[in-house]
Amino acid sequence: MKKYPPQFKADAVALYESRPEATIRQVAAGLGINLETLRNRVRAAGVSRPRGRRAEAPAEPPTPLEAENAAL
Structure with missing residues (x-):
């Protein structure tokens, strides 16, 4: 098992x-470290993000029917 200096962990x-x-x-691959190593460091630091796919702003305004359905 590799040992990483505390500063490297904090920087990651x-x-x-x-x-x-x-x-x-992506970040782990860019740093050349194991995915689970970074995941554990992120959890230990208390960093969290919403799970699942990120919501993106719609490219086009909703159609009148979509807008009506959203209002219900």
Whole structure:
């Protein structure tokens, strides 16, 4: 098992926090560390994000029927 210095661990978590569009998998791959290693560090630091797919703003305004359904 590799031992990472405390500063590297803190920097890895900070990098993940600073890139809301990036996944843990992407950040871990970019740093060359195991996904679970970074996931554990992020959890230990108390960083959390909503689970599931990120909501994106619709590209087009809703149709009148969609707007009516949303209002119900």
